[in-house]
Amino acid sequence: MSDASDAPLVAVTMGDPAGIGPEVVVEGYREIVERARPVVIGDAAVLRAATEVCDLDLDVRSVGDPSEATRDPGVVDVLDLDNVDLATLERGVVDEAYGAASLAYVERAIELATDGAVDAITTAPINKQATKLAGSDYAGHTGMLADYTDTENYSMMLIEEPLRVTHVSTHVPLREACDLVTEEQVLDTIRVTDAALRDLGIDDPAVAVAGLNPHASDGGLLGDEDDDEIAPAVERAREAGIDAVGPESPDTVYVQAADGAYDCVVSMYHDQGHIPIKMLGFSGGTAVSGVNVTIGLPIVRTSVDHGTAFDIAGEGIASAASLVEAVDVAAEMAEAR
Structure with a gap:
């Protein structure tokens, strides 16, 4: 693995806290750092809980700025929005609060990418019903990304x-x-x-x-x-x-x-x-x-090709293959640009 500064800096959004997003982020993290310098946009407490669900020996470290991401395979660097109450987190359910939290991760990632603070975005899955309850009119990430970047x-x-x-x-x-x-x-x-x-x-x-x-x-x-x-x-x-x-x-x-x-x-x-x-x-x-x-955006954005999988959330069995591939494609496109 090359130095941290040699790899594209990719903002990885955590997705819906009640879905498999936090689990696939931590499950795939060691492979992700082989290709990119990731910084997770999410909730640090939820990610720590996900490492326990997946039985992983990973530390979760809060950072104040994406530039602080170290590309350490044993440390998940997270820009902690601290917007989920872990004590009441109920996995596998549609909830307005979780929809609002997942939208906040995407909004922050777009802001970072448009400001040039990160080289690309990779998104874990959100739940359309939850984001609708939170007041979003978007059917998913795509329309939101287009509007926020005037595309x-x-x-x-x-x-x-x-x-x-x-x-x-x-x-x-x-x-x-x-x-x-x-x-x-x-x-x-x-x-x-x-x-x-x-x-x-x-x-x-x-x-x-x-x-x-x-x-x-x-x-x-x-x-x-x-x-x-x-x-x-x-x-x-x-x-x-x-x-x-x-x-x-x-x-x-x-x-x-x-x-x-x-x-x-x-x-x-x-x-x-x-x-x-x-x-x-x-x-x-x-x-x-x-x-x-x-495609067609002024920023690079990739995503997993699956949903929140509420039926298996919290079981630690979700595959991280799609997320790992998505980060790999994001890094490739960022380098090409």
Whole structure:
């Protein structure tokens, strides 16, 4: 392991205190410091409790500033917001107070990243019901990050090697998602996808664009969105120098991409892109790996590709693989920038 100053400084948010976030943070910490210099944004008391749940020999140290993070594999450095009452903490439940706490971690991390105090952000899972109870109108991290950084053109990229996918839309009803498949929206997504792939070290990325309708509309037999909206967007992207193809039949393009034909697939809506990723990343009904990247932002943000898993919170059995991979991707993108 290199010196602390040689590694990107990554703010890791703790996530919902009642979920598995604190456990995966401490469980994966020794691996995380191999790739980055982490500083956890969270509650020190909850993290100490998580080390006991996971039976780990780790110290938790409060720091006043991210620059104090040491990259010591035996010491979890945390910017302690001290906003959870450990004595009353009830794991596995939706609670307004826990939603407010998890939002505070994300807000602080965004502030640090936009101020240049950290090189990247990696987020542990929050619970949408809890954050809604706390007054948030955001469906998740993505919209919040975009608003806080005044970003208009952004997308979600999911990475589960050997597959990467991005999305024209995510957390909206399917009827609304179809209406969002416009030439401009598709083109914007292709553009930010190409830029993000270059941030990941891919010099000449090949981007496949999935069709909206079965068989990419079959020449107009199954709808007109593919010919009227997606195809023109792909053509404009190609004219701009992006190696894009499509619209491709959505029932085969993901297999082709996983086999190495493309570096990423632009998906038209949430489930179209998520289902193939989840098929690769789930084991026994639980996400064990995979990374979520918000692309198009002025800051680097990655996340685990799983939720708060309230059903196993407090049992010390949650896998930290997704968090470790997310920090690795964050460090890679920060170095590229």
